[in-house]
Amino acid sequence: MSASTPGLRGGIERRGLRDHVYERILELLLSGGLEPGTRLGIDTIARDLDVSPTPVREAMVQLERTGLVTREALKGYRVAPPLAADQLAELFDARLMLETTAARMAAPATPDMLADLRSAHARHAAAGERVAAALAQGRVDPSLTAEYFAADTEFHDVVLHHARNRYLVQMSETLGAQVHRMRQTALQGVPDVEEAVAEHGGVVDAFASGGVDEPVAALRRHLDNVRERSLRFERGA
Amino acid sequence: MSASTPGLRGGIERRGLRDHVYERILELLLSGGLEPGTRLGIDTIARDLDVSPTPVREAMVQLERTGLVTREALKGYRVAPPLAADQLAELFDARLMLETTAARMAAPATPDMLADLRSAHARHAAAGERVAAALAQGRVDPSLTAEYFAADTEFHDVVLHHARNRYLVQMSETLGAQVHRMRQTALQGVPDVEEAVAEHGGVVDAFASGGVDEPVAALRRHLDNVRERSLRFERGA
């Protein structure tokens, strides 16, 4: 009955191996520690995780869809190159389309949605406070900034999910990894915590007003400002 | 040097096995011959195509992304259930968002785009003629309707590609399979050839006008009409 003692398998637990491998590689990629172009050898990863190449191969196919890795037949997988300027512009446009449409669908906001939105906004603001406090001391805590990014994403996801359209959610998930990369490359220092929190507050107020056009406009304004700030960052400082 | 004679391998050529398997299964699914819920056994498919289960498995992971198949851990893959009414509504909304946004980005149309659009429109109209002619004789040719659907898709893709945004194209490809299913389930008889061709002509004229709002409005009108017609079809006849 018992083939091995539970909790002792080298790197990975015994259930749903493929998904576990996928998550491990995903978080490795999202951490941003790997240089673009780095080889992601099947056998190497399999050895590192103490599994066979087959589930690793499946996980890589799944990862291909996120755009974080590129595949060349018979040559293997590599970490995708960083986002070019034109890609960044297109990514912003796509996000703007998705989120403003979602806002229009979600408006007017239900009490449930408003509660979710306020809760997410509070978490985002709190995370922003911690980041700013650490920054004031000259420290840059990677786990804090990761937490801040997660709270930001969560806020935007509240609007998306309350649009009640699974295809929009699916599209957002597809873009998710790229958006994460964008944050890392274009906003390394997180210099816009205050502005972002304030603009999120504006979005909350717009939804609370009960209108339809106001939330859409507020979200559009926010995203345009984010784009503007990241462009300014791109050009230096 | 030579391990086997080229052109003799049972079902599949010798280069990029995984992709070939993917395409074969995809066209099988898009043909609509399989009942929803049908099991898609890895080993069975592997035997039928005369390959090993490994590339089949990879192809299935890739197919999962299209939404045409569903996977349950340790239970295998099945043909996805047909689109429910609410899914259909969400799909229409997502398409409307994508295509109207693409139209706004593509407008005003360049001469190149106008040429592509007119060419695609001509092919669509010609395919529509053939379908209508066959229908007048009481015949329903599956290959003709498939050709007609392809021409319709091509027309819409012209607008999408001239929006010059790879993420929009990517999203459209993600929805592509579902849209295809929608056509099959909600418009089995292709009863709206005339209307569709006429409305496409309206889209062409709107782009030719050189404006920005006109094409967006024309596309929105077209998609709203398609939705209306398929709903009417849904309710009976």
Next chain:
DNA sequence: CGCCCGAGAATCCTATAGGATCTATCCAAG
């Protein structure tokens, strides 16, 4: 000194084998 090329190693890709799990059938008990 630079360029080409060929042998070795590493890697990818596909095929096969075996353990684990699910499904279906059959039989017995209520």
Next chain:
DNA sequence: CTTGGATAGATCCTATAGGATTCTCGGGCG
């Protein structure tokens, strides 16, 4: 007649092996 359980078969999942291709590096030639 229905229901529960057990056994047999099929299927999925992971691991291992071997052929095919690509990368690397050292030697020879212009």
